[in-house]
Amino acid sequence: MPEGQPLIHPLRLPYLVQLDGKADEHFPLLLETTEREAEQAVETGVGKFTIGAVLESELAPELLMQWVEAMWTVQIGPGNRYLRIADPRVFELLTHLLGVGEMQNWLGPIARWHVRTRDGVWVSHAGAVAIDSGCDEQALYSRQARLQTIARERPRLKLSPERKRRMEASELVSLSLTELQRHRAGPLPEDSHERAWRGLERCRELGLASADDMVAYVWRAIAWPSLEHSASCRDAIRAAASDPGTLDERLTGWNEAQVTPPDGRPAEGPQINQGWETK
Numbered sequence: 001m002p003e004g005q006p007l008i009h010p011l012r013l014p015y016l017v018q019l020d021g022k023a024d025e026h027f028p029l030l031l032e033t034t035e036r037e038a039e040q041a042v043e044t045g046v047g048k049f050t051i052g053a054v055l056e057s058e059l060a061p062e063l064l065m066q067w068v069e070a071m072w073t074v075q076i077g078p079g080n081r082y083l084r085i086a087d088p089r090v091f092e093l094l095t096h097l098l099g100v101g102e103m104q105n106w107l108g109p110i111a112r113w114h115v116r117t118r119d120g121v122w123v124s125h126a127g128a129v130a131i132d133s134g135c136d137e138q139a140l141y142s143r144q145a146r147l148q149t150i151a152r153e154r155p156r157l158k159l160s161p162e163r164k165r166r167m168e169a170s171e172l173v174s175l176s177l178t179e180l181q182r183h184r185a186g187p188l189p190e191d192s193h194e195r196a197w198r199g200l201e202r203c204r205e206l207g208l209a210s211a212d213d214m215v216a217y218v219w220r221a222i223a224w225p226s227l228e229h230s231a232s233c234r235d236a237i238r239a240a241a242s243d244p245g246t247l248d249e250r251l252t253g254w255n256e257a258q259v260t261p262p263d264g265r266p267a268e269g270p271q272i273n274q275g276w277e278t279k
């Protein structure tokens with residue numbers, strides 16, 4: 001989420017490529033490339049997505065680009081920041097911050113925003129004006145008028161202090177979930193983003209300041225809720241707080257089956273990921 005934004009005429013911004021619907025000859029290649037990029041990102045933990053999302057809108061290209069350009073500008077701190085909304089991982093984080101109503105208003109004249117989640121599922125988010133090819137002339141005129149009215153506005157995300165903190169932590173959340181996917185098979189838990197944000201808050205309480213240590217703690221805390229029941233894990237966390245950047249190495253090979261919680265009862269298994277398998 002870097003500072004600043006490109007000062008280029010909307011029509012010269014290389015972020016939108018117009019397609020002729022599903023009949024476009026490039027559409028199958030687009031889907032194939034998206035699938036391959038996402039798989040590589042999960043396997044390696046790193047990835048640069050050249051294809052971010054599929055948009056449906058009846059706006060003219062210039063107006064659509066102006067709207068998208070306004071979407072990626074958000075005020076955090078003293079100045080504007082630039083959201084990488086074309087990156088599916090960033091958009092996925094935003095869906096967990098915004099409710100359905102806020103998402104519709106933010107998308108505005110974009111009828112549908114299709115994005116592939118990190119679990120490999122294509123999801124669609126609806127904007128404020130739907131496309132209906134079967135409507136009569138009067139309804140079409142009314143929809144076009146509303147579309148133009150909305151397009152003259154500018155989308156702005158309303159961020160509370162709590163949301164701003166979560167936005168600033170978005171990269172660490174994304175890295176933590178990517179690591180979780182690399183080590184555990186199966187889809188992510190539905191509340192994985194919330195657990196990641198809470199895990200980062202816990203990192204601050206534990207004195208973990210290194211980004212690497214935070215990621216090492218968070219993905220394990222999501223996979224194994226009883227992580228801190230282990231005396232060896234607590235010792236590793238305390239040591240990493242004094243020697244930043246070493247937590248992942250200290251926790252490598254940790255086995256939850258050896259955990260005995262403070263009350264002496266056997267530790268419960270990972271409740272949020274029943275059926276997962278360690279890779």
